Amino acid sequence: MRKFEPEHDGKWAKLHPVWDGFYTFLFTPGETTQKGAHIRDGIDLKRTMFMVVLALVPCLLFGIYNTGHWHYVAETGNYNLPFMDMFGDKLIYGLWQVIPIVIVSYLVGLGVEFAFCIKNGHAIQEGFLVSGMLIPLIVPADVPLWMVAVATVFAVVIGKEVFGGTGMNIVNVALTARAFLFFGYPTMMSGDKVWMSGSGDMTLADGFSGATPLGELASFTGPKADWAIQGGLEAFSAKWSLMDSFYGLVPGSIGETSVIAILLGAALLLYTGIASWKIMVSFILGGLGMAFLFNAFPANLYMELDAFHQIFLGGFMFGAVFMATDPVTAAQTSTGKYIYGLLGGAFAILVRVVNPAYPEGVMMAILFMNVMAPMIDHYVIQSNIKRRLKRLKTA
Amino acid sequence: MSKTIKLRKGLDIALKGEADKVKSNVDAPASFAIKPPDFHGLTPKMVVKVGDKVKAGSVIFYNKYKEEIQFRSPVSGEVSEIVRGAKRRILEVRITPDSENQFEDLGAVKADSMSSDEVKAYLLKNGLWPFLKMRPIDVIANPEDKPKAIFISAFDTAPLAPDYDFVLHGENEAFQAGIDALTKLTEGKVHLTTRGGVSADSCFTGAKGVQQNTVFGKHPAGNVGTQIHHIDPINKGEIVWTINAQDVAIIGRVMTSGQFDLSKVVAVTGSEVKNPKYVKTIVGSSISNIMENNVEGDNVRYISGNVLTGDKIPADGYLGYYSSQITVIPEGNEPKFMVTKGWMGPGAGKFSINRSYFSWLAPNKKRSLDTNLNGEVRAFVVTGEMEKVFPFDILPMQLVKSVMYNDLDLMENLGIYEVAPEDFALCEFVCTSKIEIQDIIRNGLDEVHRECM
Numbered sequence: 001m002r003k004f005e006p007e008h009d010g011k012w013a014k015l016h017p018v019w020d021g022f023y024t025f026l027f028t029p030g031e032t033t034q035k036g037a038h039i040r041d042g043i044d045l046k047r048t049m050f051m052v053v054l055a056l057v058p059c060l061l062f063g064i065y066n067t068g069h070w071h072y073v074a075e076t077g078n079y080n081l082p083f084m085d086m087f088g089d090k091l092i093y094g095l096w097q098v099i100p101i102v103i104v105s106y107l108v109g110l111g112v113e114f115a116f117c118i119k120n121g122h123a124i125q126e127g128f129l130v131s132g133m134l135i136p137l138i139v140p141a142d143v144p145l146w147m148v149a150v151a152t153v154f155a156v157v158i159g160k161e162v163f164g165g166t167g168m169n170i171v172n173v174a175l176t177a178r179a180f181l182f183f184g185y186p187t188m189m190s191g192d193k194v195w196m197s198g199s200g201d202m203t204l205a206d207g208f209s210g211a212t213p214l215g216e217l218a219s220f221t222g223p224k225a226d227w228a229i230q231g232g233l234e235a236f237s238a239k240w241s242l243m244d245s246f247y248g249l250v251p252g253s254i255g256e257t258s259v260i261a262i263l264l265g266a267a268l269l270l271y272t273g274i275a276s277w278k279i280m281v282s283f284i285l286g287g288l289g290m291a292f293l294f295n296a297f298p299a300n301l302y303m304e305l306d307a308f309h310q311i312f313l314g315g316f317m318f319g320a321v322f323m324a325t326d327p328v329t330a331a332q333t334s335t336g337k338y339i340y341g342l343l344g345g346a347f348a349i350l351v352r353v354v355n356p357a358y359p360e361g362v363m364m365a366i367l368f369m370n371v372m373a374p375m376i377d378h379y380v381i382q383s384n385i386k387r388r389l390k391r392l393k394t395a
Numbered sequence: 396m397s398k399t400i401k402l403r404k405g406l407d408i409a410l411k412g413e414a415d416k417v418k419s420n421v422d423a424p425a426s427f428a429i430k431p432p433d434f435h436g437l438t439p440k441m442v443v444k445v446g447d448k449v450k451a452g453s454v455i456f457y458n459k460y461k462e463e464i465q466f467r468s469p470v471s472g473e474v475s476e477i478v479r480g481a482k483r484r485i486l487e488v489r490i491t492p493d494s495e496n497q498f499e500d501l502g503a504v505k506a507d508s509m510s511s512d513e514v515k516a517y518l519l520k521n522g523l524w525p526f527l528k529m530r531p532i533d534v535i536a537n538p539e540d541k542p543k544a545i546f547i548s549a550f551d552t553a554p555l556a557p558d559y560d561f562v563l564h565g566e567n568e569a570f571q572a573g574i575d576a577l578t579k580l581t582e583g584k585v586h587l588t589t590r591g592g593v594s595a596d597s598c599f600t601g602a603k604g605v606q607q608n609t610v611f612g613k614h615p616a617g618n619v620g621t622q623i624h625h626i627d628p629i630n631k632g633e634i635v636w637t638i639n640a641q642d643v644a645i646i647g648r649v650m651t652s653g654q655f656d657l658s659k660v661v662a663v664t665g666s667e668v669k670n671p672k673y674v675k676t677i678v679g680s681s682i683s684n685i686m687e688n689n690v691e692g693d694n695v696r697y698i699s700g701n702v703l704t705g706d707k708i709p710a711d712g713y714l715g716y717y718s719s720q721i722t723v724i725p726e727g728n729e730p731k732f733m734v735t736k737g738w739m740g741p742g743a744g745k746f747s748i749n750r751s752y753f754s755w756l757a758p759n760k761k762r763s764l765d766t767n768l769n770g771e772v773r774a775f776v777v778t779g780e781m782e783k784v785f786p787f788d789i790l791p792m793q794l795v796k797s798v799m800y801n802d803l804d805l806m807e808n809l810g811i812y813e814v815a816p817e818d819f820a821l822c823e824f825v826c827t828s829k830i831e832i833q834d835i836i837r838n839g840l841d842e843v844h845r846e847c848m
Contacts, residue, residue, distance in 0.1 A: 024771055027730035028737040032766040036816075036833035037823045038702045038724065039408070039554075042745025042752050044770020045827055046738040048777060051751050125773055167774025167828070272751040276779055332778040333790060377793075384790055385808040391628065 017117040021124035049129040051274045055265035056133050056322065059255035060098075062248055066258070067141040067197050068094035070251045074196035077208050079239070083249060097141045097197050098254055101148050106132040108149045112156040116165065127166030127173070127328075128156065134174035134322060137255025138315065138363075139181060141197040143188055151177040151184075171370040172329045175363055182363065190359065191215070195251040212252050213240040214314045214352065214359040217302050233301055237309070245312035256318040266321040275325040278337040279344075283320040286345025287311045294353055302353050316348055319362035329370040333380040340376055344369040399591065400625040402612030404786040406748060406821055408554045410702065411666035411761045412723075416561050418660055418673045424680040427470050428478075428487040428713035429455055433706075434525060436534045436841070439466070439485050447474045452499035452522065452655030455488055463538060467522030469657040469678045471497040487713065490679075503653035506576040514579040523649060525716065526642040527580075530623060530635045532844045533815035542636040544583040544627055549599045549640050550590040552617035553701040553820075557662035557719045559640045560596040562673065567598040570640075572647030577638070578604045588622045599640075615786065620818040624787050629813050641719050645678075661685075661714065665702075665723035666763035667695045676714065682721055683711045690723055696766050698722040703820035704833070727767025738770070745769065748783060748825050773828040784821040789813065791822050795832055798839030803846055811839055 005019055023029070025046075033040060068090030073081050109132045117124045135152060159176035160169040182189045192211035193199060199210040209216070216236065244250055248258020255261075269275035291307035298304040311317065324330060324344050331340035344365050351361030358364055431439040439456040443449060449468040458464040472492035480486045501521050506514055515538055518524045527536040536542070549559055563570055577585050584606045589595040591611030600607070608626055610616045619637045629635055638646075641659055649655055657678040664671050669689050676685065682697065690710075698705035699715040702722050706715055714721065731737045736744075742752030746762055749755075754762075781791040789810040797805040816833040823832040 026737075027732055028767065028769060029771065030728040030730045031768045031771070032696075032726055032728050033768055034707075035831050036704075037820050038696060038698055038705065038707070038722075038766050039410075039746075039764040039824065040767070040769050040829065041749075041825045041827070042742055042747040042754070042769050043749050043825075043827050044738055044829065045773045045776055046770065047742075047751050048827055050739060123771060123773075127776070165774070167776045273749040274751060274777075278779075327778045328776055330778070332792060334779065334782055337779070381790060381793055381809070384788070388788065388808070388810060391630070 014118050014121075017122060017124055018114055021114070021117070024123075045126045046129075048274055049126045051272050052130045052269065052322070053133050055268040055274075056130075056137065056255065058261035058264040059137055059258065059318070060102075060133070062258045062261040063137060063141075063254035063256075064094035064098045065090055066094070066248060066251075067097050067254060068092070069249075070196040071097075071198045073251075074199040074208070074210060079208075093197070094141075098136065100145055101136040101139065101141070101143065101254070102133070104145045104148045105135045105152050108152045109135070109156050112153055112161070116161045120165075122165065125166035127160070131155070131173040131177075135177045138174060138178050138253050138318070140189065140194040140252075141254050142194050142199075143181065147181060147185055147188065151180045154180045167328055169328055170374075171367055172323055172326050175323055175367050175370075178363055179367060182360070210251070212314070212359070213245070213250050214252075216240075217305065217313075218357075218359050233304060236305075240313075242306065242309045242312060245309065250313075253315060253318075256315040259312050259317050262317045262321050269321065269325070275321070276327070276330070276337055278334065279325045279330055279341040280320055282338045282341030283324045283345040283348075284311060284317075286342035286347075287316055287320070287349050288345070289342070290346040290349040294349070310349060311345075314352070315360055315362045316345075319348065319366055320345065323362075323366050324369070329373060331373040331376045331380075333377050333384075335383075336373070336376045336380040339380075340369055340373055343372070397606055398608045398626050400608065400610045400612075400616075400622070401591070402610065402616050402621070402625075402786045404782070404784060405552075405613030405615060406784045406825070407552065407613045408702075408746060408764075408824070409759050409761045410554045410664075410724075411763045412664050412668050412671045413555055413761075414557065414662040414664045414671045414673050416558070416673070418675055421674050421676065422684050423492065424676065424684050425491070426475070426681040426713075427468075427472075427490045427492060427677070427679045428681070429466055429468070429490075429679050430487050430713060430715065431456070431466075431485050433716040434466075434535055435837070436532075436844070441477070441485070441488075443474045443488075445474050445477055448472070449474060449490065450497045450499045451657075452501060454522065455490075456485075458535075461537070463519045464524050464535060465519070465522050466525060467655060469655070469680075471495075489713075498654040498656070501649065501653045501655060504650050506572060506579060506650060509579065511579045514576050517650070518576070518646070521649065521655065523646050526638055526646060528637050530620065530629055530637060530815065531812035532840050532848070533817075534844075536636045537634075540634045540636075542581045542583065542634045544623075545577050545581050545585045545636045545638065546619045546623050546626075547577075547585065547587050547605075547638055547640055547643060548617055548619040548622055549587055549595060550617045551701075551719075552590075552614035553703055554614070555662070555664035555720070555722060556617070556701055557660070557673070560593075560599070562641060562660045562662075562719070563598050563644055564596050565598075566644045566648075567601060569644040569647035569651065570598045571602060572651050573643035573645070574602050574604055574647070576646055576650060577643065580636070584627075586622070586626055588619075588626070590617065598644075612786065615784075615818060615821060618815075618818055620813065620815050621786055624789075624813055631807060631812055633812075639717060639719065642717075659719065661718070662720045663689070663723075664720060665698075667691045667723040667725055678714065678716060680714050681711065682708070682714060685721065686710065686723070692725070694726045694728070695723050696726050698724070702764075703824060704817045725763065725765040727765030727769075729767075731767070748780065768829050770827070770829050772830065775828055775830065777827040780825050780827065781822040784825055785819075787813065787818070791819065794839075795819070795822075795830075795835055798835050798842070801842065803843060806839055806843060807847065811836075811843055815840070 155177035294303035347365035
C-alpha cells in the first residue's frame with residue numbers, strides 16, 4: 001500500500017487525499033500523539049460513522065423486504081397478502097429495487113466528496129458514509145436512479161461542501177437530498193402512485209389505493225361529511241393498525257416504516273453512546289405532546305388519531321433516531337438538545353396535521369430545527385454566561 | 396469552614412504499571428538539567444556560562460522581564476552544556492554534579508516570625524518562587540499580585556499518578572513549615588484539598604492554618620483547577636496561586652534547613668516499566684540512571700509527568716521541574732489493519748468512554764495503552780462527549796471554539812480565566828476528532844494574558 005503513495009510534490013500529488021482516504025480506510029495509521037495527552041480514546045470518526053451505518057442495517061434489510069412485499073400487494077390487489085408469502089420473490093424484487101439506489105447514492109456522493117477533497121487538498125472525511133446510507137432509506141423505492149444522483153450531488157455540494165465539508169454543514173445532508181426531491185419532483189415523491197414499488201405502471205384493482213397511511217389520513221382534514229363516507233378513524237385503524245406501523249407493514253419510504261427495526265438501531269446507538277439520548281427522547285416526547293394536544297382539542301378527525309399511532313406513522317421515528325440526532329446539525333449544548341428535540345418533535349406533528357400538503361412533516365421540522373439550532377445554542381450559551389456573571393455579583 | 400465537593404463527571408483511566416509503595420534510592424544521577432520550557436512564557440536571561448562552577452542554590456538564569464524571579468541550580472557542579480533550539484531558544488541548561496554536594500548557605504528561617512514581605516523576599520531571593528503558579532494563565536506567579544487564595548491539592552487523580560499520602564508520609568514538619576510560609580503570602584485562605592473517601596496522611600490532616608476541603612469523584616477531581624472552580628471560583632480580575640503538595644514540603648525543608656535541597660520523591664510508572672516504584676531523586680535529575688535496566692523494549696515513550704499532561708522526553712532526558720512522575724508507555728507507531736485492530740475491529744484492547752468497542756465489558760481492567768492517535772484529525776463532529784468528563788460549569792466545546800476563532804470577549808465570558816490546559820486533558824483524550832485541545836487552550840490563555848491582563 002505504501003508503494004502506491006503519491007509523492008507530495010510528484011506528478012500525482014493532487015491525488016494524495018484519495019490515496020490517504022483508502023489507506024486510512026484499511027489501516028489506522030501509525031500516527032502518534034505529539035502534543036498534549038499522550039494516550040487517546042480508541043474511538044475515531046470512522047468508528048462512529050461505522051456504528052451508525054451498522055444501526056441502519058435493520059432498517060435497510062426490512063426496507064428491502066417491505067419494498068418487495070408492497071409490490072406484490074399492489075400486483076395482486078390484496079391488502080391482506082400474508083407478509084411471509086412469496087418470501088423469495090419479495091426479497092429478490094426488493095434487492096433489485098433498493099440496492100441500485102444504495103450504490104448510486106454512495107458512488108455519486110463519494111465521487112463529489114473525493115473531487116472536493118482533491119481540489120482543496122483536504123483529507124477525506126467520513127461524513128458521507130452515513131449520509132450515503134440515509135439517502136436511500138428516505139426515498140420511495142420507485143425513485144428513478146438519476147434523481148437519486150442529482151439529489152445527492154445537490155445535497156453534498158450545496159448542503160455540505162459549500163460550508164466547508166464534514167462537520168461544517170448547517171442542515172442535515174440526507175434531508176437536503178430528500179427536500180430537493182420533494183420540491184423538485186413532487187410527483188415522484190408524493191401522491192398514491194409511488195409508495196408501492198411498480199404500482200405506477202400497473203392497472204390497479206378497483207378501489208385499491210397505493211397511498212401511504214399518512215396520505216390517507218391527510219384526506220381526513222376535509223369537511224365532516226366526508227369522514228362518514230370513508231368510515232372515519234375506525235376504518236383507518238382497521239386498515240392500518242397501530243401494530244402494523246410498529247412492525248412496519250405499511251407502504252412508505254424504504255427504511256422508515258418499521259418501528260422495530262428503527263428501535264433496534266436506536267438501541268445500538270444509545271447503548272454505544274454514539275447518538276444523543278437527549279435529542280431522541282425529547283423529540284419523541286415533543287411529538288407525543290403535540291399529538292396529545294391535538295387529541296384534547298380536535299378540530300378534525302386527523303387530530304383525533306391516537307398519539308402513539310401518530311408518531312409510529314411515516315418517518316417520525318426514523319427522523320427522531322437517525323436524522324435529528326446528527327450531531328453536526330443538531331443543537332450542541334446539553335440544554336439546547338432538549339429544546340431542539342422537543343420543538344422538532346412538536347413541529348413534525350404540527351406540520352403533518354395542520355398542513356396536509358406536506359404529509360412528511362418530519363423532514364420539514366428537522367430541517368427547520370437544523371437552521372434554528374445555532375440560535376438555541378446561542379441562548380443556552382448566553383444563559384451560561386449570565387449565570388457565571390451573577391456568581392461575581394453575589395460573591 | 397471546610398467544604399465537601401462531590402463530582403459526578405470525570406473519567407478514571409485504568410493503566411498498567413502503578414508504582415509499588417516503596418521508596419528506593421538510586422545511584423546519583425550523572426547529569427542534571429533545568430529546562431526553561433518547563434516554565435511557560437519565560438524568557439530566560441543566563442547568568443552562568445558553560446564551564447562555570449555552581450553550588451546548589453547558585454543562580455543559573457532569571458526571568459528577563461521580571462528579574463526578581465530567579466532559577467537556581469539544584470546541585471553543585473559544573474555547567475556542562477546549554478542546549479539551544481530553533482531561534483537560539485534555550486531548551487536545557489545541563490549541569491554535571493560534583494561528588495560532594497555543596498550548598499549555598501541561605502540561612503535557616505522560621506516563617507512564623509516573618510512578615511509577608513520578608514517571606515516573599517526570601518522565596519524570591521532563594522529561587523523557591525518558581526514553584527508558585529498562578530491561575531488564571533497557569534504560569535509562574537507574579538510577585539506583585541495579591542492572590543485571593545492559595546490552593547494546594549493533596550492528591551492527584553491522573554492515570555498512575557503518585558500518591559502524595561505515601562510520598563509525603565513523615566514530612567509533617569517540612570510540609571507545615573511550607574504552609575506557614577504560604578499563609579503569609581495571601582490575605583485570603585490557603586486551601587488544602589484531600590480526596591474524599593480515603594483517609595489522608597497526617598501531614599495533610601494535621602496541617603494548621605489551612606482550610607481543609609474534600610473532593611469526591613473521578614479524575615480531574617485531583618486537579619487544582621477543578622477544586623478552585625467548586626470551592627472558590629476565579630472571576631475576572633482575581634488571582635489565585637497554586638502549588639504542588641510536594642513542592643510545599645520542599646519550600647518548608649529549605650526554609651528550616653537553610654540549604655537549597657530540592658530532593659523529591661518521584662513515581663516511576665507505566666506499562667513498560669519492569670519494576671514500577673517510587674525513587675528518591677532531585678528536581679531536574681537525568682532519568683537515565685533511574686530507568687536503567689528497568690524498561691521493556693525500546694519502542695517506548697518516556698514522559699515526564701502523567702500520560703495526559705506530561706512532556707515527551709528522550710530516554711536520556713531530564714525530569715521536568717514540576718514533575719513528580721515518570722511514565723513509560725509503548726509507542727503506537729505501527730499501522731493497524733482495520734478489521735483486526737483498526738476502526739472496524741472488536742477493539743478489546745482499546746479504551747473508550749463510548750461502548751462502541753468491546754472493551755466496555757471490562758471498564759476497570761488495567762490496560763496498556765499506546766501513543767497511537769487511534770484515528771486522524773477531523774473537524775468537530777461529535778458533541779456532548781467533552782461534557783461527560785469536564786466537571787465545570789463551563790461549556791467546554793464552546794470555549795474551545797471561541798479560542799479557535801480568537802473571540803476574546805467570548806473566551807472571558809465562557810470562563811477562560813478558570814481553566815488551565817491540564818483541565819482539558821480529558822477532553823482531549825476523549826475527542827473523537829483528535830483535536831489538540833490542550834494546545835488550543837494554552838494559546839487562548841496566552842492571548843488573554845497578552846490582551847487583557
